[in-house]
Amino acid sequence: DIVMTQSPDSLAVSLGERATINCKSSQSVLLDSNNKNYLAWYRQKSGQPPELLIYWASIRESGVPDRFSGGGSGTNFTLTISSLQAEDGAIYYCQQYYSNSFSFGGGTKVEIK
Amino acid sequence: QVRLQESGPGLVKPSETLSLTCTVSGGSISSPTFHWAWIRRPPGKGLEWIGSIYYTGSTYNNPSLKSRVTISIDTSMNHFSLRLTSVTATDTAMYYCARQHGSGAYYEGRWFGTWGQGTLVTVSS
Numbered sequence: 276d277i278v279m280t281q282s283p284d285s286l287a288v289s290l291g292e293r294a295t296i297n298c299k300s301s302q303s304v305l306l307d308s309n310n311k312n313y314l315a316w317y318r319q320k321s322g323q324p325p326e327l328l329i330y331w332a333s334i335r336e337s338g339v340p341d342r343f344s345g346g347g348s349g350t351n352f353t354l355t356i357s358s359l360q361a362e363d364g365a366i367y368y369c370q371q372y373y374s375n376s377f378s379f380g381g382g383t384k385v386e387i388k
Numbered sequence: 389q390v391r392l393q394e395s396g397p398g399l400v401k402p403s404e405t406l407s408l409t410c411t412v413s414g415g416s417i418s419s420p421t422f423h424w425a426w427i428r429r430p431p432g433k434g435l436e437w438i439g440s441i442y443y444t445g446s447t448y449n450n451p452s453l454k455s456r457v458t459i460s461i462d463t464s465m466n467h468f469s470l471r472l473t474s475v476t477a478t479d480t481a482m483y484y485c486a487r488q489h490g491s492g493a494y495y496e497g498r499w500f501g502t503w504g505q506g507t508l509v510t511v512s513s
Contacts, residue, residue: 276451308495309495311497313498315497315499323505324503324504324505325435325503326503327499327500336501368435372498375448377440377498378437379435379436379437381433
């Protein structure tokens with residue numbers, strides 16, 4: 276099974292500042308035949324279900340603000356929020372879909388400082 | 389716009405079977421473009437994928453849950469269901485159903501694009 280590890284567990288960021296979340300997979304999630312990274316990011320606000328932010332490691336889902344960006348390849352990935360807004364206080368998860376035994380990272384809690 | 393709604397008992401006794409249904413509206417569960425999935429989040433923990441099903445009935449489950457999980461689909465009712473047997477307190481969680489992108493081809497993306505609101509299931513006597 277592919278284990279997803281996120282860091283940090285939590286971080287506090289001021290409004291308007293940048294937040295960066297890391298995600299590491301125990302094996303590469305890059306498929307060589309199509310050069311795609313099989314990784315998605317989600318945001319879960321308190322009391323709400325998760326919502327898809329990014330897939331293919333860097334493609335924003337329709338309607339997701341452009342302050343969210345995803346990067347990385349192979350085993351190391353990042354989610355960056357360029358200018359934190361109040362509604363971004365939430366838990367963020369990465370998920371790999373390279374293996375059919377899908378797995379999520381443990382989550383990173385972003386708090387507004 | 390597709391919507392998913394979970395339903396089922398909020399309290400299950402230890403050793404008994406947890407049963408949930410996810411009703412899909414605004415779209416057909418028989419669409420060849422998607423799978424349908426169950427995911428849970430125990431209190432204070434992260435998300436755990438339970439299993440997925442295609443409209444044909446083809447399923448695959450999280451190996452960590454072994455043979456306790458059964459996922460079924462009823463295309464005539466436009467819903468799919470989860471059964472988890474021999475539950476313990478560690479099965480207490482918010483349970484979500486979700487629509488999962490992809491028909492199953494190996495190169496496809498398989499993210500979870502649309503989620504239900506979730507239903508809390510507590511395992512306690």
